[in-house]
Amino acid sequence: MTLFEKIEYLARIEKTKDRMEKAGLEVLVIIDPANINYLTGYDAQSYYVEQAVVLDIDAEEPFWIGRRMDIACARFTTWLSPQNMMGYSEDMVQSRLKHPMSYIAGVMNEKGMGKKVIGVEMDAPHFTPRAYEVLKAGLPEAKFQDARMLVSWVRNIKSPAEISLMKKAGKIVNKVMQAAVDAVQVGVRECDAAAAVMHAQVMGTDEYGGDYASFVPFFCSGEKASAPHLTWTDDPFLDETSTNIELAGCFKRYHCPLSRTIYLGKKPPKKLADTAQWTIDALNAELETIKPGVTCEQVDQAWRKATAHTNVTKESRTGYAMGLGYPPDWGEHTCCLRPGDRTILQPGMTFHVISGIWMEDWGFEISESALVTETGYELFANFPRKLIVKEQTSK
Amino acid sequence: MTLFEKIEYLARIEKTKDRMEKAGLEVLVIIDPANINYLTGYDAQSYYVEQAVVLDIDAEEPFWIGRRMDIACARFTTWLSPQNMMGYSEDMVQSRLKHPMSYIAGVMNEKGMGKKVIGVEMDAPHFTPRAYEVLKAGLPEAKFQDARMLVSWVRNIKSPAEISLMKKAGKIVNKVMQAAVDAVQVGVRECDAAAAVMHAQVMGTDEYGGDYASFVPFFCSGEKASAPHLTWTDDPFLDETSTNIELAGCFKRYHCPLSRTIYLGKKPPKKLADTAQWTIDALNAELETIKPGVTCEQVDQAWRKATAHTNVTKESRTGYAMGLGYPPDWGEHTCCLRPGDRTILQPGMTFHVISGIWMEDWGFEISESALVTETGYELFANFPRKLIVKEQTSK
Numbered sequence: 001m002t003l004f005e006k007i008e009y010l011a012r013i014e015k016t017k018d019r020m021e022k023a024g025l026e027v028l029v030i031i032d033p034a035n036i037n038y039l040t041g042y043d044a045q046s047y048y049v050e051q052a053v054v055l056d057i058d059a060e061e062p063f064w065i066g067r068r069m070d071i072a073c074a075r076f077t078t079w080l081s082p083q084n085m086m087g088y089s090e091d092m093v094q095s096r097l098k099h100p101m102s103y104i105a106g107v108m109n110e111k112g113m114g115k116k117v118i119g120v121e122m123d124a125p126h127f128t129p130r131a132y133e134v135l136k137a138g139l140p141e142a143k144f145q146d147a148r149m150l151v152s153w154v155r156n157i158k159s160p161a162e163i164s165l166m167k168k169a170g171k172i173v174n175k176v177m178q179a180a181v182d183a184v185q186v187g188v189r190e191c192d193a194a195a196a197v198m199h200a201q202v203m204g205t206d207e208y209g210g211d212y213a214s215f216v217p218f219f220c221s222g223e224k225a226s227a228p229h230l231t232w233t234d235d236p237f238l239d240e241t242s243t244n245i246e247l248a249g250c251f252k253r254y255h256c257p258l259s260r261t262i263y264l265g266k267k268p269p270k271k272l273a274d275t276a277q278w279t280i281d282a283l284n285a286e287l288e289t290i291k292p293g294v295t296c297e298q299v300d301q302a303w304r305k306a307t308a309h310t311n312v313t314k315e316s317r318t319g320y321a322m323g324l325g326y327p328p329d330w331g332e333h334t335c336c337l338r339p340g341d342r343t344i345l346q347p348g349m350t351f352h353v354i355s356g357i358w359m360e361d362w363g364f365e366i367s368e369s370a371l372v373t374e375t376g377y378e379l380f381a382n383f384p385r386k387l388i389v390k391e392q393t394s395k
Numbered sequence: 396m397t398l399f400e401k402i403e404y405l406a407r408i409e410k411t412k413d414r415m416e417k418a419g420l421e422v423l424v425i426i427d428p429a430n431i432n433y434l435t436g437y438d439a440q441s442y443y444v445e446q447a448v449v450l451d452i453d454a455e456e457p458f459w460i461g462r463r464m465d466i467a468c469a470r471f472t473t474w475l476s477p478q479n480m481m482g483y484s485e486d487m488v489q490s491r492l493k494h495p496m497s498y499i500a501g502v503m504n505e506k507g508m509g510k511k512v513i514g515v516e517m518d519a520p521h522f523t524p525r526a527y528e529v530l531k532a533g534l535p536e537a538k539f540q541d542a543r544m545l546v547s548w549v550r551n552i553k554s555p556a557e558i559s560l561m562k563k564a565g566k567i568v569n570k571v572m573q574a575a576v577d578a579v580q581v582g583v584r585e586c587d588a589a590a591a592v593m594h595a596q597v598m599g600t601d602e603y604g605g606d607y608a609s610f611v612p613f614f615c616s617g618e619k620a621s622a623p624h625l626t627w628t629d630d631p632f633l634d635e636t637s638t639n640i641e642l643a644g645c646f647k648r649y650h651c652p653l654s655r656t657i658y659l660g661k662k663p664p665k666k667l668a669d670t671a672q673w674t675i676d677a678l679n680a681e682l683e684t685i686k687p688g689v690t691c692e693q694v695d696q697a698w699r700k701a702t703a704h705t706n707v708t709k710e711s712r713t714g715y716a717m718g719l720g721y722p723p724d725w726g727e728h729t730c731c732l733r734p735g736d737r738t739i740l741q742p743g744m745t746f747h748v749i750s751g752i753w754m755e756d757w758g759f760e761i762s763e764s765a766l767v768t769e770t771g772y773e774l775f776a777n778f779p780r781k782l783i784v785k786e787q788t789s790k
């Protein structure tokens with residue numbers, strides 16, 4: 001019942017071990033739920049309690065170690081052998097006195113890892129300072145080293161099997177964005193539009209169901225369009241206002257994010273229409289530079305060059321690596337399209353390329369999700385790339 | 396536009412300061428998004444990047460420090476004065492070289508906190524070992540102390556204003572569970588039922604919209620009912636199988652969780668029907684013990700006493716404190732209904748009381764969300780407390 005063939009997981013393990021070897025690591029403790037999923041297939045909403053995947057460079061198979069009741073989730077979703085799934089007892093769950101990391105350290109000692117060089121994801125979501133302290137205390141003779149982003153960088157280049165899942169997410173996002181455009185109307189509550197979007201996300205298509213996205217949809221309307229990370233309210237959409245929408249299609253934890261801006265009214269104000277025009281031109285220019293061999297900052301530079309004639313300075317990045325993810329992020333935290341990032345593009349990388357302008361009391365947002373191909377790029381979604389203007393129809 | 400009156404937030408700050416004083420803390424650095432929301436009102440999907448609320452015991456108002464573009468979100472949702480909102484620059488976001496905690500440490504030095512006793516939430520989601528190291532390096536003369544769960548314990552007792560929000564979440568969950576019961580049918584895909592649930596969650600009621608719950612709904616069907624934290628698939632529901640459903644209504648980040656089990660078919664197998672009977676009896680017995688003055692373990696004991704005649708031993712807790720939360724948890728991680736937890740119940744505490752039985756290849760789940768009142772308890776939801784049996788209707 002694993003998502004991919006075992007051979008796909010073994011290839012990921014090999015690439016991870018290559019990086020471990022270069023970094024001088026003998027063991028890797030993986031906490032980031034996306035990295036755990038990537039190496040084992042594990043997929044459950046159980047990362048609110050401690051869990052880890054522990055990979056010894058000399059072993060073929062890693063260990064999944066988590067809450068005992070979640071071994072059942074590991075059995076259903078991972079390729080691991082039952083003897084490589086270990087569970088801690090319930091009295092360790094959210095206890096004031098005990099910590100599951102002491103159990104994890106115990107397993108590692110038992111398996112002969114107690115004196116090894118151990119890499120830990122110092123920046124992983126759900127890896128806390130206390131967890132780190134308990135782990136170190138339980139492995140006093142081990143040597144710890146920062147291995148943050150190690151697996152994330154393996155994830156950076158998607159396999160053909162992964163790309164085919166992201167294409168399915170792309171098919172889903174076409175439907176999801178259409179659901180958003182249909183729902184946003186004068187007088188409709190923001191929550192009702194968000195409900196329509198989440199319904200479309202999870203239904204997916206007739207052929208395959210959708211997954212929950214790592215972010216719930218952003219609906220930033222009117223003045224709130226200046227605030228990029230607010231969610232919906234139950235206020236109605238108003239005539240002659242614009243709404244920034246950022247959402248994703250998701251299939252088996254793989255995302256295809258997409259943003260558009262909708263204007264409700266006869267004719268958008270000149271400021272908005274002009275901004276839409278030059279940001280879309282800039283987004284197009286940026287997309288056109290995407291191909292193997294160029295750097296992330298060169299791609300970003302294309303956006304900045306295309307907007308040099310405006311008086312807007314954009315501090316924020318114009319894109320980032322994305323794909324596999326759990327709440328609260330579909331971004332992969334590896335490379336960004338921004339000044340200073342000299343990561344060289346390679347086939348199989350996937351980016352959310354985003355032209356977002358957030359001003360004092362308004363904003364405009366448009367984006368695409370792109371795959372770096374052998375010769376250039378390909379988009380995952382297929383949705384009109386424009387400011388969407390909806391005239392009010394009688395209701 | 397804050398959710399509560401300023402006076403409500405000031406009361407929370409005072410209670411937090413009382414605990415800080417008892418713990419010998421002069422400053423508190425708050426990372427848990429639920430705790431940030433609780434003290435300031437801040438509500439945005441921005442916790443995928445570093446952000447903190449810093450409270451000096453001598454100051455009336457804390458600082459919100461986050462990504463510069465999210466100051467707009469703070470302006471829309473918090474009661475803080477603009478000069479208490481500080482933002483770090485974009486080049487620090489998910490950078491390989493820089494870390495936003497160095498900016499946060501810089502602000503703290505500037506505001507005279509550099510030599511103080513600083514409490515940090517050592518176990519907070521999104522507080523990573525690296526963040527802690529950078530914070531310590533930036534405040535070399537400060538003294539750090541573990542302040543985990545400090546604000547969470549203040550949250551443990553809900554104010555009347557909070558309870559009224561949770562009652563709204565209760566009204567929402569009635570509709571949401573009904574949507575689930577309506578959607579689960581033989582031949583319907585699990586994803587389509589999940590879509591209906593999420594639609595109902597976010598729409599809320601005609602009077603007020605809903606919020607996203609910290610967990611997406613759990614639909615564990617057939618054999619997968621043995622695995623408590625799996626999400627949906629696109630498999631259809633099958634005749635003569637049962638499905639465990641766990642979900643919540645959510646209003647302004649306040650949750651009312653609820654679980655039920657649905658059996659599709661004419662007559663549930665005796666094993667399931669019997670289990671339903673004794674778990675419901677046990678849940679009822681447990682609920683009836685809830686009142687101020689008893690301990691958490693006494694409440695749990697009522698469940699265990701009521702089930703002593705069965706041959707099932709349940710390792711896991713029979714309830715936990717819940718309320719305000721962000722993904723991935725609506726639980727508050729303070730007290731649990733389980734052996735050894737001697738927290739004394741007080742009016743205003745809120746629990747998810749859960750009778751979950753997860754066996755080798757099946758499971759049964761039923762739960763209620765309860766408020767401790769002056770004299771006993773009150774339920775937030777109002778949904779038939781039984782195994783729901785749905786005979787297949789022709790489609």
